[in-house]
Amino acid sequence: MNMYFRDVQHQPLRTWNQAVMAFNIRDDEGMESAQEYVAGLTKGEREDVLKLFADIKKRGYEVVRAELNRTMELNPEEEELK
Numbered sequence: 001m002n003m004y005f006r007d008v009q010h011q012p013l014r015t016w017n018q019a020v021m022a023f024n025i026r027d028d029e030g031m032e033s034a035q036e037y038v039a040g041l042t043k044g045e046r047e048d049v050l051k052l053f054a055d056i057k058k059r060g061y062e063v064v065r066a067e068l069n070r071t072m073e074l075n076p077e078e079e080e081l082k
Contacts, residue, residue, distance in 0.1 A: 005017045010072055010073070011048075013072060015048040015049055042051055
């Protein structure tokens with residue numbers, strides 16, 4: 001089964017995944033490749049990713065990631081473990 005970021009229902013997680021992908025591309029292939037990746041997103045996705053970049057720069061990676069984790073719902077299998 002192929003999983004694409006646009007298949008992720010939780011929008012903040014989808015945006016986080018796209019931002020992490022851009023960071024990874026930048027680290028592996030350079031800024032130009034990362035900019036090409038971001039340019040290939042829809043306008044709304046691009047705006048969300050750029051807002052997330054700004055938030056990470058302002059508040060820090062760990063703070064933003066922890067906040068995202070708190071907003072995520074558990075899937076049914078995880079709920080059973082509670």
